[in-house]
Amino acid sequence: xxxxxxxxxxxxxxxxxxxxxxxxxxxxxxxxxxxxxxxxxxxxxxxxxxxxxxxxxxxxxxxxxxxxxxxxxxxxxxxxxxxxxxxxxxxxxxxxxxxxxxxxxxxxxxxxxxxxxxxxxxxxxxxxxxxxxxxxxxxxxxxxxxxxxxxxxxxxxxxxxxxxxxxxxxxxxxxxxxxxxxxxxxxxxxxxxxxxxxxxxxxxxxxxxxxxxxxxxxxxxxxxxxxxxxxxxxxxxxxxxxxxxxxxxxxxxxxxxxxxxxxxxxxxxxxxxxxxxxxxxxxxxxxxxxxx
Numbered sequence: 001x002x003x004x005x006x007x008x009x010x011x012x013x014x015x016x017x018x019x020x021x022x023x024x025x026x027x028x029x030x031x032x033x034x035x036x037x038x039x040x041x042x043x044x045x046x047x048x049x050x051x052x053x054x055x056x057x058x059x060x061x062x063x064x065x066x067x068x069x070x071x072x073x074x075x076x077x078x079x080x081x082x083x084x085x086x087x088x089x090x091x092x093x094x095x096x097x098x099x100x101x102x103x104x105x106x107x108x109x110x111x112x113x114x115x116x117x118x119x120x121x122x123x124x125x126x127x128x129x130x131x132x133x134x135x136x137x138x139x140x141x142x143x144x145x146x147x148x149x150x151x152x153x154x155x156x157x158x159x160x161x162x163x164x165x166x167x168x169x170x171x172x173x174x175x176x177x178x179x180x181x182x183x184x185x186x187x188x189x190x191x192x193x194x195x196x197x198x199x200x201x202x203x204x205x206x207x208x209x210x211x212x213x214x215x216x217x218x219x220x221x222x223x224x225x226x227x228x229x230x231x232x233x234x235x236x237x238x239x240x241x242x243x244x245x246x247x248x249x250x251x252x253x254x255x256x257x258x259x260x261x262x263x264x265x266x267x268x269x270x271x272x273x274x275x276x277x278x279x280x281x282x283x284x285x286x287x288x289x290x291x292x
Contacts, residue, residue: 006057007060009040009050012063016032017032032067034076039062073207075213085099086134088160089164090128090130091159091160094213095215096156098214102281103130107134114189118143119189121189121192122146122191123192124147124180124191124192125147125193126154126157129161133164136161137164142169143171145188177193177195177235178235185239187239188239189240190246191232195228197221197226197249198221198225199221200220200222200223203219225254226257226261229250229262233261233264233267236262236265240287242287243286245284246284252279262283266289267285268288269285270284272284
């Protein structure tokens with residue numbers, strides 16, 4: 001359909017699906033439909049009643065440019081500039097991680113397990129702000145402090161908070177979560193985090209959409225992939241009130257090591273929860289004793 005002055009929406013869409021499938025892109029139809037829905041100004045479901053609509057040359061060219069970006073392995077979310085996450089929509093750029101279903105599982109667990117009333121939460125390594133914003137949106141009585149060392153990421157997070165109507169419930173802090181503000185010690189009911197947990201040697205083997213388009217420092221923890229968890233175990237213990245809880249996401253096969261770090265740091269009632277695919281993904285632990 002490339003080069004046509006006008007064509008039916010359905011024909012243009014099917015041509016894109018075929019090219020993406022021929023390139024062995026996963027979920028070729030789903031992604032092509034999302035791109036076409038953006039062009040058509042409707043949701044994916046609406047495409048099926050508009051297959052006979054005529055697309056102008058300019059719309060076809062815009063759609064084909066988006067398809068080519070996807071064929072070049074640019075993430076769909078970067079092309080669309082956003083990603084639905086829990087009950088909010090998050091702006092994403094190459095400066096922040098794309099929110100994932102595994103992190104939605106972390107948010108869901110926090111909403112189930114933490115008090116529905118007033119709760120003070122720290123989000124360590126907030127990135128796009130997706131965790132803090134989803135929690136604030138679902139629990140208006142919660143107050144959240146979120147920290148990230150990237151000023152660009154914090155700018156994106158602030159925009160996301162404003163767009164989702166929760167800007168007044170979140171305080172943003174520029175800095176490394178290994179050195180949180182002194183006033184944080186013993187202050188929080190819960191600490192939550194999706195830290196870097198990819199091994200440095202594994203980065204080259206990631207899908208091109210991830211390896212070439214998402215920030216290295218938000219993905220890779222170090223040689224073992226576990227470095228951030230040892231730091232988090234100590235910072236979370238210092239930041240939590242007695243009996244406060246830490247909830248965090250970790251990678252495949254890391255559950256035993258992560259649980260050990262938090263036990264050594266003074267946490268008890270350590271639980272490991274699965275993600276939507278049944279893979280161990282979330283640690284939930286309770287702070288014991290006095291701050292270290």
